[in-house]
Amino acid sequence: MLTILDNFTKRVHGFFQGHVYRNYLLFGAAVMMIPLMHNFGIIGSGTLGIWAYIVIITVVALGLNILLGFSGLISLGTAGFVGAGALGTGVFLNMGLPFELAALLTILIAAAIGALIGFFSLRVEGIYLAIATLFVGEILRQIYTQIEIFGGQMINIGAIRFLGFFTLNANPPSERRFLFVIIVAVMVLMMIAMHHLVHSKTGRALLAMSRSQAAAQAMGVSILSYRLIAFVTATVFATVGGVLYAVYIQNAPTTAWTLDLSLFVIAMVVVGGFKSIYGTFLGAFIIHGIPNLILAELFGDVSYIFSGVLIIVVILFYPYGAIQVFYDVRKWFHKGRLKLTTKRSDRSA
Amino acid sequence: MTEFVRLFFNSLQTGSIFALAALGIVLIFRTSRTTNFAQGLIGTFNAYVAAYFLLRFGWNVWLVALIAIFTAFLTGVIIDTLIIRPAAKVNPISKQIVTLGIIMILVGLIPFFFGVQPLLFPSFIPSRFGIDILGATLRYNTVFIIVLSVALMGAMFWFIQYTRWGLATRVTASNETTSKLMGVPTKSVTMVSWATAAILGTLAALFVAPSVSVQPNMMLNVQLSAFFAGTLGGFSTFIGPVVGAYIIAFARNFTSFYISDIWGNVLVYSSILVFLYFKPYGLFGKKPTKKV
Amino acid sequence: MKTPLLELNQISMTFGGLKAVNDLSFSVFPGEIVGLIGPNGAGKTTVFNCVTQFYKDYEGDVFFDGLKGKVDLRTIKVTDVIDQGLVRTFQNVELIPDLSIMNNLLIGAHKQFKSRLIDHLFNTKKARQEEARLSEKALEILTFLKIDHLKDFYVKGQPYGILKKIEIARTLMSDPKLIILDEPAAGLNDRETDELEALIYQIREKYQTTILLIEHDMGFVMNICDRVCAISFGKFLAMDTPAKIQKNALVQEAYLGKDD
Numbered sequence: 001m002l003t004i005l006d007n008f009t010k011r012v013h014g015f016f017q018g019h020v021y022r023n024y025l026l027f028g029a030a031v032m033m034i035p036l037m038h039n040f041g042i043i044g045s046g047t048l049g050i051w052a053y054i055v056i057i058t059v060v061a062l063g064l065n066i067l068l069g070f071s072g073l074i075s076l077g078t079a080g081f082v083g084a085g086a087l088g089t090g091v092f093l094n095m096g097l098p099f100e101l102a103a104l105l106t107i108l109i110a111a112a113i114g115a116l117i118g119f120f121s122l123r124v125e126g127i128y129l130a131i132a133t134l135f136v137g138e139i140l141r142q143i144y145t146q147i148e149i150f151g152g153q154m155i156n157i158g159a160i161r162f163l164g165f166f167t168l169n170a171n172p173p174s175e176r177r178f179l180f181v182i183i184v185a186v187m188v189l190m191m192i193a194m195h196h197l198v199h200s201k202t203g204r205a206l207l208a209m210s211r212s213q214a215a216a217q218a219m220g221v222s223i224l225s226y227r228l229i230a231f232v233t234a235t236v237f238a239t240v241g242g243v244l245y246a247v248y249i250q251n252a253p254t255t256a257w258t259l260d261l262s263l264f265v266i267a268m269v270v271v272g273g274f275k276s277i278y279g280t281f282l283g284a285f286i287i288h289g290i291p292n293l294i295l296a297e298l299f300g301d302v303s304y305i306f307s308g309v310l311i312i313v314v315i316l317f318y319p320y321g322a323i324q325v326f327y328d329v330r331k332w333f334h335k336g337r338l339k340l341t342t343k344r345s346d347r348s349a
Numbered sequence: 350m351t352e353f354v355r356l357f358f359n360s361l362q363t364g365s366i367f368a369l370a371a372l373g374i375v376l377i378f379r380t381s382r383t384t385n386f387a388q389g390l391i392g393t394f395n396a397y398v399a400a401y402f403l404l405r406f407g408w409n410v411w412l413v414a415l416i417a418i419f420t421a422f423l424t425g426v427i428i429d430t431l432i433i434r435p436a437a438k439v440n441p442i443s444k445q446i447v448t449l450g451i452i453m454i455l456v457g458l459i460p461f462f463f464g465v466q467p468l469l470f471p472s473f474i475p476s477r478f479g480i481d482i483l484g485a486t487l488r489y490n491t492v493f494i495i496v497l498s499v500a501l502m503g504a505m506f507w508f509i510q511y512t513r514w515g516l517a518t519r520v521t522a523s524n525e526t527t528s529k530l531m532g533v534p535t536k537s538v539t540m541v542s543w544a545t546a547a548i549l550g551t552l553a554a555l556f557v558a559p560s561v562s563v564q565p566n567m568m569l570n571v572q573l574s575a576f577f578a579g580t581l582g583g584f585s586t587f588i589g590p591v592v593g594a595y596i597i598a599f600a601r602n603f604t605s606f607y608i609s610d611i612w613g614n615v616l617v618y619s620s621i622l623v624f625l626y627f628k629p630y631g632l633f634g635k636k637p638t639k640k641v
Numbered sequence: 642m643k644t645p646l647l648e649l650n651q652i653s654m655t656f657g658g659l660k661a662v663n664d665l666s667f668s669v670f671p672g673e674i675v676g677l678i679g680p681n682g683a684g685k686t687t688v689f690n691c692v693t694q695f696y697k698d699y700e701g702d703v704f705f706d707g708l709k710g711k712v713d714l715r716t717i718k719v720t721d722v723i724d725q726g727l728v729r730t731f732q733n734v735e736l737i738p739d740l741s742i743m744n745n746l747l748i749g750a751h752k753q754f755k756s757r758l759i760d761h762l763f764n765t766k767k768a769r770q771e772e773a774r775l776s777e778k779a780l781e782i783l784t785f786l787k788i789d790h791l792k793d794f795y796v797k798g799q800p801y802g803i804l805k806k807i808e809i810a811r812t813l814m815s816d817p818k819l820i821i822l823d824e825p826a827a828g829l830n831d832r833e834t835d836e837l838e839a840l841i842y843q844i845r846e847k848y849q850t851t852i853l854l855i856e857h858d859m860g861f862v863m864n865i866c867d868r869v870c871a872i873s874f875g876k877f878l879a880m881d882t883p884a885k886i887q888k889n890a891l892v893q894e895a896y897l898g899k900d901d
């Protein structure tokens with residue numbers, strides 16, 4: 001009995017020792033504090049909504065980072081897949097399917113389209129591939145805006161019933177805060193999954209494919225497989241983002257999934273940091289949070305100017321993304337400490 | 350037949366507008382190596398300038414168009430000097446996002462200068478003037494747009510093909526580093542390209558303005574079609590995107606009229622995707638050579 | 642007579658109108674170190690690209706008696722060539738700059754990983770164990786090449802000599818029967834070249850492997866190779882011991898030009 005307990009505590013201990021989990025969980029816990037602030041009236045519902053959007057779009061941008069940062073591929077069709085996640089979930093829910101099944105079906109369908117793009121990318125590259133993904137995005141958008149079952153401007157989703165027994169509604173603030181916690185939990189899970197992915201054989205192969213196709217092939221990396229993996233994962237992340245949108249907002253517009261949104265998601269990766277998981281969140285915060293939480297309050301319509309300047313300035317001065325700022329600070333900090341210790345040892349010598 | 354004739358001229362007109370925008374995009378793609386997502390908004394911004402002068406001072410449409418062309422020139426030069434040139438060494442993906450930054454700046458500037466209301470803008474030749482062909486009315490304005498665009502593009506091709514400056518542009522487009530070493534003024538070439546592209550975009554915007562009025566997303570459709578035209582025609586030539594533009598205009602107009610208003614675009618886009626699968630560098634494009 | 646490990650049978654490769662390789666045949670036997678020499682543009686890299694199946698539309702046949710018995714390499718996909726025990730390096734170092742040296746080596750073991758995408762997403766025990774096992778193997782190789790202290794550094798920013806070493810180390814990850822090196826000594830200084838000579842011998846001993854290499858540095862080729870194959874304008878000139886190749890009239894002519 002004791003050994004089992006001992007074993008168990010050891011495992012729990014080991015779990016937190018593996019600092020990967022610890023860091024992401026702490027990060028998630030910190031973001032989950034935001035609804036608490038809402039609870040105590042420190043921030044309003046609008047602000048909570050903006051944070052929720054940051055969380056949702058982070059998941060989308062993480063997927064795009066797998067494409068842009070690791071695989072050297074680009075997609076201008078991201079918005080179409082976020083739309084697919086939100087609208088697909090809505091349509092299947094309205095057809096009476098349970099939430100989990102609705103989400104799963106949506107993700108599978110989107111993944112299949114992602115796989116098609118992956119195939120396509122073997123023949124078409126560069127700007128042609130980028131615009132081909134824009135075609136896909138546009139086709140999806142046309143379907144959303146035209147097709148009957150989506151019923152016009154918006155589909156209502158309403159309360160979500162999780163696991164068949166507990167229902168959460170976006171309306172009373174208490175339940176909305178709970179929804180917020182759920183989407184943050186999903187974001188953290190996606191972050192951890194991405195962390196594992198990029199530090200594995202798969203992540204290395206993606207990098208090899210984008211940095212040196214010749215070397216990758218000579219080492220046995222099948223370009224087809226990894227293009228597929230790259231596009232399918234990016235699509236799944238984007239669609240999961242869309243599902244989270246459906247979960248939190250509980251309705252889905254049919255017209256919002258335009259090129260602009262796709263470009264903003266790219267901007268989050270570029271501005272936050274290629275290949276960086278925390279950087280992606282930072283990018284989402286800079287691109288969506290700063291304008292809406294700070295600039296809009298201060299400047300209204302004109303705030304776009306500042307966002308634009310911000311994007312350009314970050315790109316010019318932090319080509320590896322704003323997350324670099326943190327690394328610089330850390331390096332600087334370490335250097336400072338190093339200097340101190342060497343000074344001390346000088347004295348003792 | 351009447352419908353056919355109407356669609357035919359209509360497609361020639363939209364094709365010309367798409368072609369102007371596409372030419373602007375390919376010009377910048379070739380000389381600055383970036384996809385300029387701001388092409389549409391640069392046009393929009395200067396269309397605002399024209400509409401503003403027209404409404405505010407009641408100036409003639411031709412005069413305000415000239416003013417807009419002049420401000421377009423300035424916009425191009427300013428964007429190139431202040432933003433694009435400092436970003437020369439930035440990686441290609443980030444560089445595209447720089448143009449997103451430009452979009453946002455322009456979107457912010459529009460309400461600041463021109464307010465939030467859409468502005469009306471008339472056609473160059475009032476729509477009551479036209480002739481009857483097989484039952485369809487051919488407006489002189491349509492003729493004007495087609496003739497001016499074709500003439501302008503013809504002049505540009507001649508210029509690119511037969512003048513020293515055109516040569517410099519072609520050389521810069523094919524290899525900037527080498528051109529710089531050979532003494533080609535690549536900086537000026539890029540600057541003039543941005544200015545020219547801005548003018549082309551502004552003309553396109555002024556041409557669509559009467560039907561969609563001047564408002565921030567007036568160029569959405571044109572810009573998207575221009576990208577598609579570039580892909581269909583191939584970005585490695587200047588003529589490709591122009592041909593692509595006319596094909597897309599015709600295909601979209603005719604499929605949405607004869608097949609389905611709803612599924613026409615979807616059909617056209619899907620066919621282009623299939624086409625691209627077999628000709629990945631567009632109609633006129635060539636595969637760039639690379640060695641292991 | 643031993644059976645050849647690698648056998649090129651009347652290989653030709655044409656680019657547009659240019660015959661980069663023209664009716665070339667030669668063989669490499671197990672345990673040999675063979676040099677492939679020729680003036681610039683002679684078609685040496687093209688030969689390597691045909692052998693390793695980067696080009697598929699060559700004429701003639703390439704046979705390889707590797708880990709899975711004798712095969713016609715044309716029937717093997719470019720990404721499966723490594724499974725046969727045939728691995729190469731590149732003329733312009735092809736490494737992944739934004740990965741650590743250790744991870745660059747692990748790419749060389751790509752095909753030895755049996756875990757799948759799902760294992761990676763959830764970092765299952767299987768994935769972890771495999772990663773640990775192959776990392777150990779990589780560390781062994783790095784130690785053998787005396788660059789183990791650099792294992793966690795990025796490839797980007799390493800000096801050229803180290804880059805060349807990493808590329809060779811990466812080939813060793815796959816337990817190859819034949820290693821093909823495209824100009825391994827190019828860009829190295831004299832001391833590094835001497836070190837490379839010793840290293841190649843050691844690799845042959847320790848890993849029981851065969852080596853085919855392209856090199857312009859004649860001193861290096863003469864020192865290290867058991868046999869040398871000389872080509873010019875894609876055509877076979879001669880194949881013999883280094884000493885005899887040096888004296889060969891055709892080879893001298895190809896390098897020095899004909900003096901009439």
Ligand SMILES: Nc1ncnc2c1ncn2[C@@H]1O[C@H](COP(=O)(O)OP(=O)(O)OP(=O)(O)O)[C@@H](O)[C@H]1O
Nearest residue numbers: 639640656661679680681682683684685686687688
């Ligand atoms: N992919 C290709 N497309 C067209 N021509 C090529 C290609 N690869 C090589 N060539 C041409 O084939 C000839 C042989 O090239 P290759 O690279 O094999 O020479 P090499 O012997 O390796 O030369 P070097 O010693 O300079 O590396 C050259 O004329 C080269 O320009």
Ligand SMILES: [Mg+2]
Nearest residue numbers: 685686687732
């Ligand atoms: Mg070579």
